[in-house]
Amino acid sequence: MAKISGFTDEVSSDLDEQIEAARAIGAHHVALRGCFDKNVMEWSDAECERIRAALDAAGIGVSEIGFPVGKSPIDEPFERTAEALARAIELARLFEAPYIRMFSFYPPTDGGDILAHRAEVLDRLNAMCLQVEYEPVTLVLENEANLYGDYPAQCVDIFAHVVSKKMRMAFDFANFVSRKPIRVLADAWRPLKPYVCHIHVKDHLPGARHACVAGEGAGDVEPILAELSADGYDGFLTLEPHLQRGGPTGGFSGLENFKRAADALRSICERVGLPLE
Numbered sequence: 001m002a003k004i005s006g007f008t009d010e011v012s013s014d015l016d017e018q019i020e021a022a023r024a025i026g027a028h029h030v031a032l033r034g035c036f037d038k039n040v041m042e043w044s045d046a047e048c049e050r051i052r053a054a055l056d057a058a059g060i061g062v063s064e065i066g067f068p069v070g071k072s073p074i075d076e077p078f079e080r081t082a083e084a085l086a087r088a089i090e091l092a093r094l095f096e097a098p099y100i101r102m103f104s105f106y107p108p109t110d111g112g113d114i115l116a117h118r119a120e121v122l123d124r125l126n127a128m129c130l131q132v133e134y135e136p137v138t139l140v141l142e143n144e145a146n147l148y149g150d151y152p153a154q155c156v157d158i159f160a161h162v163v164s165k166k167m168r169m170a171f172d173f174a175n176f177v178s179r180k181p182i183r184v185l186a187d188a189w190r191p192l193k194p195y196v197c198h199i200h201v202k203d204h205l206p207g208a209r210h211a212c213v214a215g216e217g218a219g220d221v222e223p224i225l226a227e228l229s230a231d232g233y234d235g236f237l238t239l240e241p242h243l244q245r246g247g248p249t250g251g252f253s254g255l256e257n258f259k260r261a262a263d264a265l266r267s268i269c270e271r272v273g274l275p276l277e
Helices: 015-024 045-058 078-095 114-131 152-161 184-195 221-230 255-272
Strands: 003-006 029-032 061-069 099-102 138-142 167-172 196-201 236-239 245-247 250-252
Touching (some): 003 255, 015 029, 015 255, 061 078, 061 236, 078 099, 078 114, 099 167, 114 138, 114 152, 152 167, 167 184, 184 196, 184 221
Parallel strands (some): 003 236, 061 099, 099 138, 138 167, 167 196, 196 236
Antiparallel strands (some): 245 250
């Protein structure tokens, strides 16, 4: 049975309003990325405890820590990434989150080609896996525009050379088609399916200004969810709609659009027979 979660900071930076957004879509989990007008990596210990207490009182769990680990130039000292990941691990323990969302590095600050830094990318990702080797958490790599894990070929390359069960994939339908049209089902999902343990739900049409709800874009959401249904998928479907704004640091949808995105996802799940918690 799959579980709906969501980046509720797409509704509000206010903690109570985020909890209400989760309730409004019938979600029992949230993805933690922003609150109090701060990114999760900037929260104080006191703020973390306040969030934890409020979520516990509402009966809401945490699907992932949405730290931007690895969303940095490849020539930035790796020590900064390691420190950020250490903090993400602390938060994953505190919130009992099974996943830490992470990325595969931007090109260097001088504007060079990230493909020329493949070896360094793989070395860093392997080091990150070693850092969580004995932690009760899995790193989930999100495919993201302009990073090494931009298109399917780079993602496949990563998982072929970072051979660790501590890093799996957070498959994002929209990010594969937001800039360049590809056949997501054939060219992304099929080769990457063995590595996927987590799903981020948004859709997109190439060249469109904003993302769209699941099923209205070119992300092949419905046939992929149909395969997940057939496979008995019991992981998270984490809403990240970006319906009004999206970018490297997050997105915004507003409550009504967030609910519309959840309704579209539920409709697809019902059509393909994927049961939801």
